[in-house]
Amino acid sequence: MSATGFAAHSANDPLQHFAFERRTPRSDDVVIDILYCGVCHTDLHLARNHGGFTAYPIVPGHEVIGRVRQVGENVTRFKAGMMVGVGCMVDSCQHCQPCLKGWEQDCAEGSTFTYNSVDRHDGSITYGGYSDVIVVRDKFVLSVPDGLDPAGAAPLLCAGITTWSPLLHWNVGAGTKVAVIGLGGLGHMALKLANALGAEVTLFTRSAGKEHDAGRLGADHVVLSSDPEQMKAVAGRFDVIVDTVPYDHDVNPYMPTLALEGVLVLIGYMGPLGTPVNAGSVVRGRRAISGSFIGGVRETQQMLDFCGEHGIVSDVEIIPVEKIDEAYERMLRSDVKYRFVIDMASLKNARQQV
Template identity: 45%
Template structure:
């Protein structure tokens, strides 16, 4: 990718092509062009000679939270029989997102227990329905935050399935249109998903490192694209955990001047290693004061509510702070001060399927991987506690192949 192409504004679809056509053609091209993909297809072909894949309904081993304290234990869940457009995936890696913790704690509303979280999923395709065109057995695929939507409303047609006007089906905790009850996520051994909601993982990527791209990655990448961060612009990242460290890497890859604000002293050097030019502690009053009116765009990734005005005051005139972390009532934003600088406080969350594919491809092109620690399923509960205590560096990824 040449520098001039890489600096062009990201677009959701190619001119004249739907999202599904774009993803379908990208999958076929990638499979035809790479030796590794060819070897995967050879493995797939040999697997197919041993007999057709089992597409029937099944009971699957999973790990579920049974209460608001995050008491995880083995649990058996149903997976539907694969329909004509469904992809059956043996899950290899599923990473822990703070959203999983918010959900079982009931921070966003009552949880449906037993709860099987997980929406950062990477695995191997072991079966495909008769009408599937994007994948074949043996391919590596990903599943993010969305597994279904109406496909017909204006938001879905604009590749904004996360904003489906008739109700997005999220990967876990949403009403299950097929089996009834609620959807179950990636803390499990297998998942069945319509191909339109499955992501292509380019050959050669670190599969455990790509899993966090499917929520943390798209959540931080989407505002960088939407607010059109340009090379040389000054970009502030507030909080550097599972989301923030990827925001640093993406913005640095786009040529922005990245500045990190953290409450953890041991993350200052990490921030610079990830591509930040500067990194400061919130408690450093002199450093904080020196940043006033200096940023073109800021991204808040902190997962709890906090006083935002000190960061809003760091924006230049007419610039924006985007909140993707604290999905609670906003604290400390002062209307008069925002009005004086005509600054904007905006919100963003996950992205649609096409944009999620785009962040995966961007990460592959720039050699970006999440920083992670592999754990086994029996360590999920303890890892969640460490996330809450800010001990993760920077994502816990569950190795489902070890179960």
């Protein structure tokens, strides 16, 4: 199936127009015409080969919103014309313990990710959502509730589920005190979701002047984490802290702010922590440090349904696809509130300019 998109061909070259072939649809596949695709930090990291495992050419994008074009003969949940989404995964083994629990992201045989991954059936490389069409196994296609803005819904497929999953796992709801570290793409979704779940929500930030935006997004309080007196004032307060910081940082200052049996959940950073954690801050008070990686398909559909009920979408800046490299540079400067989303209709103009 002929497709067109924007791809990186090396770690140093700008992304450019790329014509390629999608796989022939199988009996359980859904063919989706892409309307919008969110831009994630992971896209930048993989396009620039920061992890050292990018297979070029790479078509990034795993926050996909589109309409069903056609379905395979064994597909019953979707019909042509339906608004649907595709997140970070497009397949998994479906029989290991994590998959059976609905945690396909932790598939013991390895998840098939939406791009820069190997199709488990034919060995081809997967290409992502910076494109006009995508072919996805029906089990990994998500229904988008009526009424959700499709552009604002795109980042829910990554930023939304990445923050929803730990909130769900740690039973956040009315009466829970939640803190969020960092106000970026992940942090702003954590504020919105925790607030909608009924929690009392606090933002930890190192930058002053974020009270207005934090309040608009759902925070009840803002604590300047670089101020020892403000940190001391919230000692023993939080049941759950969602840490969205995407780089190495010291988590020790936050541990004393956890309540008895409280937990700090890492969701933004997956590397080694340079500053060792003081074990005493964990042992005393039965506190814990946990982690969470995106979320399963069932959780993602639950999150979309919840967002539909509460009218929650991401705060986005819509860009044409030819501005993607500029968007990457702005992401590195944290110059976006709070997610870029590509209007894939712009791909037609970009194609005409080639």
